[in-house]
């Protein structure tokens with residue numbers, strides 16, 4: 001069955017192995033299926049929900065675009081564009097924010113995490129971030145949205161918003177409720193320094209993550225320094241959750257070699273971490289180094305990247321402006 005795929009990545013720098021294994025690798029697989037229609041968005045409007053340096057933002061928009069292409073998304077087959085070039089996203093977000101309930105947004109755990117203790121000082125944009133995300137998806141009648149595990153709650157909210165809109169305006173199935181595509185295993189990659197914390201762009205320690213722009217030496221060094229525990233490699237899944245760092249590294253390994261956790265545990269059962277880490281480094285270098293080199297190459301051709309975004313935004317705008325026109329008509333504008 002053909003799927004209409006939509007997903008987004010924030011251009012906030014430091015795209016990492018979590019983004020890659022949790023989302024981008026899945027984008028590539030979906031892009032490679034002939035029957036799918038895929039749209040991948042560099043969500044710069046989401047990025048400005050926290051303060052950005054304009055020069056850095058511009059650079060990061062190109063870097064995220066380069067990362068999509070370097071990872072294997074084909075811009076001839078999929079639409080790649082940046083959100084701010086298609087005005088319907090902002091318009092639709094406003095309209096949907098009038099349908100969304102404050103109580104729903106108050107439950108969003110990502111806002112609580114990102115706003116930290118001093119919620120009063122967070123931007124309104126950070127609070128309504130999931131409504132803009134719903135607009136992104138609903139404008140394109142997306143049927144499936146590939147994301148990492150941390151975005152599950154936002155997708156449930158998107159479905160609620162779509163249903164309330166359809167009810168309020170007596171238009172069953174006008175906004176399509178999308179299905180999340182979240183990998184069953186390894187959809188949450190953790191920090192290399194703390195197995196209980198998500199691998200994140202904003203972690204102050206660069207050693208906590210493998211960046212997709214890291215070179216061979218950096219990757220090897222980060223895996224060498226990754227936190228483990230004093231015991232040998234686990235021999236079964238029992239009590240593995242009490243060894244979060246071991247579980248995370250084995251998860252990364254399994255995801256990269258495309259096998260289940262049980263098989264990876266068997267491969268290294270009782271061995272020293274150092275032996276496992278050598279193997280993991282090799283596999284990571286094999287997978288990430290070509291991506292990193294290709295990102296570097298593409299970043300030297302800014303015109304190529306800007307043209308991809310321009311072409312993509314023209315195609316995206318065609319779809320989104322039609323939908324927003326129908327939305328406006330429906331609500332009486």
Ligand code: TYM
Nearest residue numbers: 007008009010018019022023043133147148187188189199
């Ligand atoms: P962003 O840029 O924070 O993350 C991009 C994608 O990477 C996934 N991800 C992870 N997966 C596994 N382990 C991790 N440690 C990890 N860290 C990040 C995220 O789940 C995400 O899939 N709000 C979205 C961007 C967005 C969007 C959309 C997505 C805006 N509009 C519409 C889908 C549809 C986000 O988290 O971006």
